[in-house]
Amino acid sequence: QVHLVESGGDVVQPGGSLRLSCAASGIAFSSFAMHWVRQAPGKGLEWVAVIASDGVFKSYADSVKGRFTISRDVSESTIYLQMSSLRTDDTAVYYCGPEDKSGSSLFEYWGQGTLVTVSS
Amino acid sequence: EVVMTQSPATLSVSPGETATLSCRASQSVNVALAWYQQKPGQAPRLLIYGASTRATGIPARFSGSGSGTEFTLTISSLQPEDSAVYYCQEYKNWPAFGQGTKVEIK
Numbered sequence: 001q002v003h004l005v006e007s008g009g010d011v012v013q014p015g016g017s018l019r020l021s022c023a024a025s026g027i028a029f030s031s032f033a034m035h036w037v038r039q040a041p042g043k044g045l046e047w048v049a050v051i052a053s054d055g056v057f058k059s060y061a062d063s064v065k066g067r068f069t070i071s072r073d074v075s076e077s078t079i080y081l082q083m084s085s086l087r088t089d090d091t092a093v094y095y096c097g098p099e100d101k102s103g104s105s106l107f108e109y110w111g112q113g114t115l116v117t118v119s120s
Numbered sequence: 121e122v123v124m125t126q127s128p129a130t131l132s133v134s135p136g137e138t139a140t141l142s143c144r145a146s147q148s149v150n151v152a153l154a155w156y157q158q159k160p161g162q163a164p165r166l167l168i169y170g171a172s173t174r175a176t177g178i179p180a181r182f183s184g185s186g187s188g189t190e191f192t193l194t195i196s197s198l199q200p201e202d203s204a205v206y207y208c209q210e211y212k213n214w215p216a217f218g219q220g221t222k223v224e225i226k
Contacts, residue, residue: 035215045156045164045207047215059214062121095163105211106154108175110163 002026002109006096009114012086020081020114022096029077033099036070036081038092050105051079086118122146122210126218134226139195141221143208148188152212155184155193159204168193200225
């Protein structure tokens with residue numbers, strides 16, 4: 001059974017930094033690309049970033065490019081999202097999830113999310 | 121960048137009736153289209169992928185159709201537990217979500 005646990009969410013001031021973690025179990029972690037998706041309070045879903053199974057290829061939404069960095073640790077079956085120069089519009093619940101078994105960027109498995117609040 | 125547009129924003133339907141939700145892509149995504157259901161305080165749940173294939177454990181009253189740029193999610197015999205926000209997502213390119221349709225039960 002696939003289990004995803006996001007952590008690291010907190011209240012941070014504008015301009016600050018934060019690192020989110022996502023621990024995965026129940027999947028062959030090294031075989032799947034992993035994504036971050038976020039949801040601002042009362043708003044819709046927004047894709048944030050992806051990291052390929054080999055950890056080499058990465059891609060970001062324009063809204064976070066240059067400020068966020070995605071990484072993965074195969075030994076820990078964990079991905080990270082290093083967030084810097086945070087803005088108030090980064091306030092959201094952040095979810096992680098693997099690509100599906102066919103290699104498509106759709107999300108069958110979701111964690112419970114971790115809340116990031118950017119506020120002074 | 122593909123823009124996904126859902127309509128209507130809110131749909132109010134009586135129990136037992138049919139809800140029809142629409143999703144339009146700004147350019148063709150073939151059938152690389154998924155639908156999710158999200159209830160308050162919960163993560164989204166995958167309902168449909170490949171435009172028309174139900175995910176594991178999804179009741180048959182949920183059905184999807186369409187290809188290219190026009191897609192529909194149909195919820196037949198609406199149940200009270202179907203009250204939720206529904207999102208479409210294209211995955212032919214990088215994931216892009218619609219803004220959601222809220223389904224309310226009258």
